[in-house]
Amino acid sequence: MSDTALRTESLTEHFGDVVARDHLDLEVAQGEVVGYLGPNGAGKTTTMRLLLGLGRPTASQRFLGQ
Numbered sequence: 457m458s459d460t461a462l463r464t465e466s467l468t469e470h471f472g473d474v475v476a477r478d479h480l481d482l483e484v485a486q487g488e489v490v491g492y493l494g495p496n497g498a499g500k501t502t503t504m505r506l507l508l509g510l511g512r513p514t515a516s517q518r519f520l521g522q
């Protein structure tokens with residue numbers, strides 16, 4: 457059985473012409489602690505909202521974990 461808690465492939469979110477998050481590949485194992493860092497406007501909050509199911513991504517090859 458896989459111990460993957462969540463995985464994204466090419467997770468992408470656009471707000472009109474703004475690319476809030478561009479082709480994010482992320483895999484986190486169960487129990488793993490991950491820091492997700494970036495400057496203001498990098499797309500951290502957008503990513504977390506998508507992972508929590510608070511919006512649908514504009515595009516994604518694969519999107520597990522919800």
Ligand SMILES: Nc1ncnc2c1ncn2[C@@H]1O[C@H](COP(=O)(O)OP(=O)(O)O)[C@@H](O)[C@H]1O
Nearest residue numbers: 471474475476495496497498499500501502503
């Ligand atoms: N609801 C929204 N409508 C339009 N643009 C948005 C919205 N939410 C975020 N953005 C834009 O998407 C980009 C990423 O924002 P955000 O995910 O809040 O970044 P961070 O949390 O890393 O600071 C920014 O350019 C921001 O202005």
Ligand SMILES: [Mg+2]
Nearest residue numbers: 497500501502
């Ligand atoms: Mg933020």
